[in-house]
Amino acid sequence: IGEVIGKNFFEQEPLNIQNIKLDFKIYPRGFWDSGDIKINGKTVQIKSVKHFSKWLLVESKDITRGDLYDFYILIAVSSEFKSGKVIGFCSKEEILNDKDTLKLKKNELIPGTKTPLDADNHARHSRFLHNSETEWINFIKNDR
16 A cells, blocks of 8 residues: 555656556565665665554664665555555665664664564654655655
């Protein structure tokens, strides 16, 4: 659902990106796709969360394994799973090196929640994601 919401978001004004291909293939255990969406040569990973969630989580084991994407987009899916909202994006560099990305350990609670993590994660709160029209346009133009 999140990938479709992301595709629809990019196809609308002011971004107007057309012909985005989504990969709904099922891969064998241990194999991953090369990103959810490719835009102007950038690999983009869509991270879907429940409508009330505020955190973009990237499992640390994926980073260690080298499964990194150029950008991560957080999308909150509605409670009825029929719509959603694009919350924002951040870059691989921000996930890896920015002071606003927390490194949380397995069984720690996601900050501000009672939800324990089932794995180590790099976590970035939605308030530290980029989401202005100008930032999205620069993202598309490869200026980000």
